[in-house]
Structures are given as structure tokens and as C-alpha cells.
Amino acid sequence: TDRFDPAAADPRWQKRWEEAKSFSADSASPKPKTYVLEMFPYPSGRIHMGHVRNYTMGDVLARYRRMQGFEVLHPMGWDAFGMPAENAAMEKGVHPGGWTRANIATMRAQLKRLGFALDWDRELATCEPDYYGHEQALFLDLMGAGLVTRKESEVNWDPVDMTVLANEQVIDGKGWRSGAPVERRKLSQWFLKITDFADDLLEGLESLDQWPDKVRLMQENWIGKSRGLQFCFRFVGTPPGGACDVEVFTTRPDTIFGASFVALSPGHPIAEALAAQDPKVAEFIAKCAAGGTSEADIETAEKLGFDTGLEVVHPFDPEWRLPVWIANFVLMEYGAGALYGVPAHDARDFEFAVKYDLPIRRVVAAPTQDGFTPVTEAETEHGVAVNSRFLDGLSTAEAMTAVIRRAEEAGWGKGTTQYRLRDWGVSRQRYWGTPIPVIHCDKCGPVGVPRDQLPVVLPEDVTFDVPGNPLDRHPTWNKANCPKCGGAARRETDTLDTFVDSSWYFLRFASQPADKPFDRREAEQWLPVAQYIGGVEHAILHLLYARFWTRALEHMGKVGFAEPFKGLFTQGMVTHETYKSQDGRWLSPDEVEAGEGGSLLERATHSSVQRGRVEKMSKSKKNTIDPEPIVDRYGADAVRWFMLSDSPPERDLEWSESGIEGAARFTQRVWRLVQSVSGASGASGEDEELDRKVHRAVAAAGAAIEGLQFNKAVAALYELTNAIERAKPSASRDGAIRTLVLLAAPMAPHLAEEAWVALGEQGMIADADWPKHDPSLLIDETVTLAVQVNGKLRDTIPAARGLPREEAEALALASPKVQAQLGGKAPRKVIVVPDRLVNIVA
Numbered sequence: 001t002d003r004f005d006p007a008a009a010d011p012r013w014q015k016r017w018e019e020a021k022s023f024s025a026d027s028a029s030p031k032p033k034t035y036v037l038e039m040f041p042y043p044s045g046r047i048h049m050g051h052v053r054n055y056t057m058g059d060v061l062a063r064y065r066r067m068q069g070f071e072v073l074h075p076m077g078w079d080a081f082g083m084p085a086e087n088a089a090m091e092k093g094v095h096p097g098g099w100t101r102a103n104i105a106t107m108r109a110q111l112k113r114l115g116f117a118l119d120w121d122r123e124l125a126t127c128e129p130d131y132y133g134h135e136q137a138l139f140l141d142l143m144g145a146g147l148v149t150r151k152e153s154e155v156n157w158d159p160v161d162m163t164v165l166a167n168e169q170v171i172d173g174k175g176w177r178s179g180a181p182v183e184r185r186k187l188s189q190w191f192l193k194i195t196d197f198a199d200d201l202l203e204g205l206e207s208l209d210q211w212p213d214k215v216r217l218m219q220e221n222w223i224g225k226s227r228g229l230q231f232c233f234r235f236v237g238t239p240p241g242g243a244c245d246v247e248v249f250t251t252r253p254d255t256i257f258g259a260s261f262v263a264l265s266p267g268h269p270i271a272e273a274l275a276a277q278d279p280k281v282a283e284f285i286a287k288c289a290a291g292g293t294s295e296a297d298i299e300t301a302e303k304l305g306f307d308t309g310l311e312v313v314h315p316f317d318p319e320w321r322l323p324v325w326i327a328n329f330v331l332m333e334y335g336a337g338a339l340y341g342v343p344a345h346d347a348r349d350f351e352f353a354v355k356y357d358l359p360i361r362r363v364v365a366a367p368t369q370d371g372f373t374p375v376t377e378a379e380t381e382h383g384v385a386v387n388s389r390f391l392d393g394l395s396t397a398e399a400m401t402a403v404i405r406r407a408e409e410a411g412w413g414k415g416t417t418q419y420r421l422r423d424w425g426v427s428r429q430r431y432w433g434t435p436i437p438v439i440h441c442d443k444c445g446p447v448g449v450p451r452d453q454l455p456v457v458l459p460e461d462v463t464f465d466v467p468g469n470p471l472d473r474h475p476t477w478n479k480a481n482c483p484k485c486g487g488a489a490r491r492e493t494d495t496l497d498t499f500v501d502s503s504w505y506f507l508r509f510a511s512q513p514a515d516k517p518f519d520r521r522e523a524e525q526w527l528p529v530a531q532y533i534g535g536v537e538h539a540i541l542h543l544l545y546a547r548f549w550t551r552a553l554e555h556m557g558k559v560g561f562a563e564p565f566k567g568l569f570t571q572g573m574v575t576h577e578t579y580k581s582q583d584g585r586w587l588s589p590d591e592v593e594a595g596e597g598g599s600l601l602e603r604a605t606h607s608s609v610q611r612g613r614v615e616k617m618s619k620s621k622k623n624t625i626d627p628e629p630i631v632d633r634y635g636a637d638a639v640r641w642f643m644l645s646d647s648p649p650e651r652d653l654e655w656s657e658s659g660i661e662g663a664a665r666f667t668q669r670v671w672r673l674v675q676s677v678s679g680a681s682g683a684s685g686e687d688e689e690l691d692r693k694v695h696r697a698v699a700a701a702g703a704a705i706e707g708l709q710f711n712k713a714v715a716a717l718y719e720l721t722n723a724i725e726r727a728k729p730s731a732s733r734d735g736a737i738r739t740l741v742l743l744a745a746p747m748a749p750h751l752a753e754e755a756w757v758a759l760g761e762q763g764m765i766a767d768a769d770w771p772k773h774d775p776s777l778l779i780d781e782t783v784t785l786a787v788q789v790n791g792k793l794r795d796t797i798p799a800a801r802g803l804p805r806e807e808a809e810a811l812a813l814a815s816p817k818v819q820a821q822l823g824g825k826a827p828r829k830v831i832v833v834p835d836r837l838v839n840i841v842a
């Protein structure tokens with residue numbers, strides 16, 4: 001046929017690969033093994049372009065590694081628990097399980113149409129008991145290792161719906177359904193002790209040299225190690241509760257002479273003791289509880305303070321007194337739950353001091369400033385101490401050391417390290433998640449579910465007609481007997497954060513025994529993951545939790561490595577223009593048509609349309625392109641090719657009609673070349689120039705895929721295609737076409753299989769080897785040697801690049817022009833600069 005027909009070819013080859021189990025990974029294979037993994041999708045409904053881009057990149061690498069002779073593990077599964085399924089249940093009355101499984105079926109079929117080289121036998125969904133049951137076993141392991149704790153922690157409480165809300169359900173401080181202002185409430189919850197590994201997780205980052213620096217930096221900041229001083233202020237008199245002093249943590253001890261107040265967290269024991277005596281304090285603390293619990297909510301909340309009337313003494317001056325406030329921006333869980341405020345050099349303290357009219361005193365000066373320069377905004381940069389008595393003139397670093405030394409000598413404080421990282425709260429008051437395998441007994445406290453009773457399976461018969469967690473109101477499921485004393489007890493109704501599900505799925509992909517989460521020996525055949533690919537939105541939490549989980553397993557002797565992902569690549573987003581109607585509605589690309597003179601019109605109303613910015617495809621801006629109709633129209637290979645071709649993979653890729661059309665045209669160009677094979681019976685070597693280009697394309701495409709620079713691999717193929725199109729029929733040209741097909745195989749696999757047959761090759765190209773290149777043929781160019789006699793240019797001679805010195809010298813001396821200059825005499829000296837110059841001293 002004269003055209004490549006993806007509609008026929010795609011399903012045919014997908015079926016052949018499936019029947020032949022071409023991409024099943026054999027743990028017992030003697031070949032070297034490699035593990036290529038893309039972040040598994042949340043089954044939201046349909047595959048989107050971001051998935052297509054992500055999985056195409058992983059697929060190219062996986063197929064390339066196979067061609068190189070690796071046994072490749074390239075699996076796919078579903079991150080299937082989470083809120084959207086419950087929202088769908090509440091809004092549409094469908095069961096979260098039914099909704100999720102239907103989405104998985106749809107998306108699986110969509111992925112299969114793209115021809116990814118996946119081992120579908122290893123498919124898993126985290127919402128099935130044969131996955132989450134093993135997760136419950138791992139949770140019990142962590143409990144046994146002392147890595148699980150239970151403590152009070154704040155949740156978002158919707159006072160109208162009377163339910164706990166996830167952070168995503170708090171919108172501008174209000175409940176997403178009720179619209180009521182959200183309150184913070186304390187609840188006993190489960191935590192994983194990730195802080196035990198804070199330093200390890202930080203140090204481990206240094207070994208991750210195949211991770212983007214930016215991601216390592218984000219993790220570092222999240223762990224947030226800060227060194228500082230922990231010390232006590234003495235109270236003037238004895239405050240209620242009998243505390244004699246208040247402990248604070250500071251990272252800027254050099255600013256101690258700029259302190260103008262001490263602030264306690266509303267949850268601080270001294271604040272609580274005051275509240276017990278004074279209703280005004282209690283009222284203030286209640287007011288501080290308004291608003292969501294997320295960091296952003298706390299950060300942006302208006303600063304609130306309450307002057308307790310108490311005073312403390314400055315550590316360096318017994319006459320100097322500082323007022324003690326309660327302030328909403330002081331977190332109970334960080335440092336000592338109290339701080340001293342330095343308005344001149346801290347933004348929050350500045351805002352607070354302005355609002356409550358507290359002194360603002362400069363104690364750090366930049367080179368252009370002195371102690372008298374007025375402070376108009378918080379200056380957080382380091383500088384030189386001023387207005388600071390014995391510290392004056394010291395640099396910030398010197399002053400910090402000096403204060404810490406004095407505090408330690410005098411015994412009122414000590415240098416310490418704090419981490420921003422908090423323990424990982426894994427309790428969710430939701431239905432659609434892994435049940436936490438614990439039973440609460442009034443006598444024995446919380447007790448782990450015995451292992452022979454795992455999995456603790458979610459009940460199917462639940463209702464979503466009222467807000468809250470259906471597990472709480474289930475008539476029977478939450479009743480259990482205490483595994484210790486046998487008495488009547490309650491089943492834990494919290495489920496695990498879905499980040500737990502994604503913290504170990506890569507191990508389950510590698511090894512899937514029925515009776516345990518994974519088999520260590522088999523898992524270690526594959527792990528650590530050689531190349532992990534996903535969105536940068538997971539740069540912090542998912543990766544940090546997976547790293548923690550792997551370390552915890554190592555700590556418990558269950559795996560022999562600490563880092564799960566050796567290589568990490570974060571791909572850019574797929575973007576598209578946005579469109580807005582005259583009355584400000586977002587319009588989808590389908591709703592827009594071309595008007596006159598490059599203008600745009602709304603299809604339905606024919607009124608003009610405003611072109612908006614190019615943005616990440618998102619439902620809210622309606623600028624998404626559904627991949628499925630595109631695959632229908634252009635075929636899988638054109639879509640894959642376009643995903644790889646236009647931008648470097650770490651950058652954003654703008655979807656365009658012309659781009660996908662160009663990709664489709666390229667598949668036809670390759671196909672035409674395949675049809676044009678002459679069957680010439682000459683030897684290769686007939687067209688040396690083309691042979692060289694082939695070898696260079698092999699080297700370039702391989703290096704590019706290896707370095708995940710897919711757009712460069714695509715460029716190398718374009719170049720080779722152009723060269724072949726220009727070449728005359730010859731055996732060299734036939735060989736070049738065969739190689740082109742092999743090089744295209746990882747990127748356009750259906751086309752490549754079809755072409756392989758057309759070329760008369762045996763077997764599938766999926767099982768073929770990546771072509772070898774001859775390094776000597778990579779060096780093609782001839783260089784021009786400048787030949788000088790006594791420093792004067794006398795001749796230029798073409799020569800092969802890399803010519804050895806002696807040969808260059810011989811070549812130069814053979815030149816008639818040089819001979820004429822030398823007049824028959826031997827040269828005194830010859831200087832050769834390889835590939836550039838031969839200078840002859842006569």
C-alpha cells in the first residue's frame with residue numbers, strides 16, 4: 001500500500017504484542033535488568049494529554065532499553081483511592097468503587113490504544129484488597145518498629161456539615177459544600193514518624209545525582225533544617241500554671257537586642273492555663289482556630305494578637321522587660337511553640353508590631369546603613385550588628401555564634417537544630433481509602449488487627465446521602481472484638497492518606513507474591529527504579545514519602561537499599577491557548593472557529609472571541625484536547641511522535657493542530673521511503689557519505705534517548721530521513737532505510753513493525769536489536785590544514801579529521817608550494833597543531 005494506515009496497523013500490532021507477551025518482564029531472565037517507571041495515574045475518568053506525554057517518554061526509553069538487550073520492567077497501575085471518587089458518590093449517587101473501576105476500564109483501553117510497551121500482567125489498583133491488604137501488613141510492621149504514633153492534631157472542621165474536610169475541600173477558608181467558614185479542631189490521629197529520618201532524608205539527597213537539582217532543592221527546603229538557639233526567658237513574677245520561664249527557638253540569635261515582644265502559640269500550655277482563668281483569653285484562642293489547617297491558610301491569615309499582661313526579662317539585661325503576647329502565627333508544633341519577635345528583621349513580626357504598636361528597633365545594618373537608618377519594612381538580609389551592645393560591629397554569622405556561646409556558658413540556652421519537617425499525618429476521616437488496621441479497646445487502647453484477619457476490607461454497603469465518613473455510621477462494620485482481651489471494641493474508621501498507597505507501589509510492581517507485600521530477592525532484581533518519570537507537582541510530597549517508606553523498610557531489614565528512584569525526570573506540561581467569550585466565559589477549542597483576518601468567533605453565537613494566554617491544559621479553563629479523537633484521526637504513532645518532537649521534554653509543549661499534522665506527515669514520509677527500497681544488490685559502501693550519516697544518526701539518536709532528550713532523537717531521525725530522500729538508489733540507501741526504521745521503533749512502534757514486514761524482515765521489530773554504529777565512521781569531515789613556512793601561510797591542504805601528527809607533517813612537506821619555499825633543504829623544525837595547522841621552520 002502506498003499509505004501507512006494506522007487504523008489498521010495499530011490494533012493489529014497491539015494484539016500481536018499482547019499475544020506474544022512481548023513486554024512481560026521476567027525476573028528470572030539472565031539479561032541485565034532495568035526498571036522504567038512513570039508515575040501511575042489517578043483514574044479520574046479519561047486519559048489526558050499530560051498522561052500521553054509522560055507515558056510516551058517512559059515508553060521510548062523502555063523500548064530502547066529492550067532493543068539494547070535489557071530485560072525491562074515497565075508496568076502500569078492505578079492510584080485508585082481518593083477524594084474525587086467520594087465527591088462523585090455524593091454528587092451523582094454512584095458508588096466510589098463502581099465509579100473508580102469504570103474509569104480504570106476506560107483509561108486502560110485508552111492507554112492500550114497508544115501501544116505502550118507495558119507489562120499488563122503486573123497491573124494493580126490500590127483500591128483492591130489484594131493491594132491494600134498488604135499495605136495494612138506494612139502498616140503493622142511500622143507499628144512494630146515504633147514508627148507509628150498517635151497524637152492530637154488539627155483538622156478542618158465544617159460546622160454546618162459537621163464533618164472533617166480534606167484540605168482540597170477548603171476553598172478560601174470555607175467548606176466546599178456548605179460554604180460555612182471552616183474551623184480548626186483537634187482530633188486524635190495516626191502519624192508515621194518520618195522525622196526520625198529527617199537527617200537521613202536530607203543527606204540521601206546528595207547521592208541522587210540523577211535527579212534534577214531543582215527537585216533536590218525543593219526536598220531540602222521541605223525538610224528545612226535550621227540551626228539556632230533554644231533558650232528560656234524568665235518571667236517577672238509567677239504566671240498562672242506555675243511556669244517559671246518560657247522557652248523559645250530562634251534562628252537569628254544575633255537579633256536578640258531587637259526583640260520587642262515574646263509570643264506564645266494559642267496552643268501553648270501557658271496560653272491554655274491563662275484561658276482556664278480568663279474567659280477573654282479563651283475567647284481569643286477560639287478566634288485563632290478559625291480558618292483551614294493548610295500551611296497556605298495559616299500563612300495568609302490575618303495576624304491576631306492578645307497581650308497577656310505578663311512580662312519576661314531580657315537574657316542580657318535584668319532591667320529590660322518584654323511583654324508576652326499570644327499570637328496566631330506561632331505554631332505549637334514548631335520549635336518550642338513560642339518565639340521572640342524582632343519586627344525590624346522579620347516580616348511577620350513587622351506586620352504584628354505595626355498592627356499592635358510595638359517597638360521596631362534596627363539591630364542589623366547593610367553596608368550603606370547605620371544604626372540610625374529608619375526601618376520601613378522588615379529587612380531579613382544578613383549584615384552587621386548595630387544597637388546591640390557587645391555585638392556591635394560583628395557580622396550576622398559572628399554575632400549568632402557569640403550569642404550562642406554566651407548562652408551556653410551562662411547555661412540559659414543551647415545551640416540546636418530544628419527541622420521544618422513534621423511527622424506524616426496519615427489519618428483521613430474518609431471512606432475511599434485503605435482502612436487503618438487497628439481496633440480500639442477501652443481497656444487495652446488501640447491494638448493492631450491480627451495478621452490472619454487481614455485484609456480489613458472496606459464494606460461495600462455504604463451511603464453518601466449525609467456528609468461525613470460513612471464508616472462511622474455503618475451499622476456493623478465498625479464493631480469488632482479486641483484482639484487482646486476479646487472484649488467488645490471499635491474498629492478504626494480512619495483510612496490512610498493516599499500518599500501511603502503510592503509510597504510502595506513500585507515494590508509491588510516488581511514482585512507480587514500472594515502472601516506478602518513483596519519478595520525481597522525478587523524486588524531487588526529490579527529496584528531501585530533506574531528511571532522514574534513524572535510531573536514536578538510530585539516533587540516534594542510523593543517523592544519524600546516514597547523515600548521515607550523505602551528507608552523505613554531498609555531500617556526494618558526488608559530491603560537492602562534506601563533510595564527507591566535512582567534516576568528522576570520531571571517532564572513539562574502540555575499547554576494550549578485559552579479562549580474567552582465576550583461575556584467572560586472560557587470556551588473550549590471546539591467552541592471556537594476562525595473568523596476573518598485571523599480573528600476568532602464563537603461557533604454558537606458568532607460573536608468575537610478573545611485569545612487568552614497559552615496555559616497548562618485544564619478543565620477549568622476548558623483548553624484541554626482529548627487524546628482519544630486525536631488517536632482516532634491520526635493514529636498512535638503520530639500522537640507519540642508529536643509528544644516527543646516539538647520541545648525539550650522538561651519544557652512545556654504547546655499542543656497545536658499543525659504539530660500533530662506534521663507528525664502524521666512524517667510517518668507517511670518514512671512509509672514512502674520503505675516502499676522505495678530498491679533491492680539493489682551492490683555492497684553497502686556504495687554511498688559512503690550516506691553510510692556515514694546513518695552511523696551518525698544511530699549514535700545521536702541513542703545518546704539522545706539515553707539522556708532523555710527525545711526532541712534531539714527526533715531531530716536526528718529527521719536529518720537522516722532528509723539525507724535518504726536526497727540519495728540515489730543504492731545498497732547503502734536500502735540499508736539506511738532499514739536503520740531508520742529501527743531507530744524509529746521506540747517512538748513510532750506500529751509504523752516500525754509494519755515497515756519491518758514490508759522490508760521482508762523476520763520476526764517483530766519489538767524483538768530486534770538496536771543498530772550498532774562504527775565510531776570510526778562518525779568522523780567524517782575533512783578539515784583544512786593551514787600550512788605555514790616561517791609563520792607565513794603558503795598552502796592549505798584538505799585532510800581527514802584526526803590525522804596523526806607525522807602524517808600531517810608528511811602531507812605538508814609534500815606540498816609543491818612548501819617544496820619551493822624550502823628549496824630542497826630539510827626543515828629545521830615542524831610544529832603541528834592537529835586538524836588546524838602545520839608550521840615549518842626553514
Ligand code: ANZ
Nearest residue numbers: 226250251252255330331334335337338339342345346
Ligand atoms: C527571632 C527572629 C529574628 C527570628 C529575626 C527570625 C528573624 P525557620 O528559619 O523557618 O526555622 N519561630 C520560632 N518558633 C516558631 C513557631 N513555633 N511558630 C512560628 N514561628 C516560629 O524559622 C525560625 C524562626 O521562626 C525563628 O527565628 C522564630 O523567629 C520563628 F530577625 O526568632 B526568629
Ligand code: ZN
Nearest residue numbers: 441444482485
Ligand atoms: Zn482489650
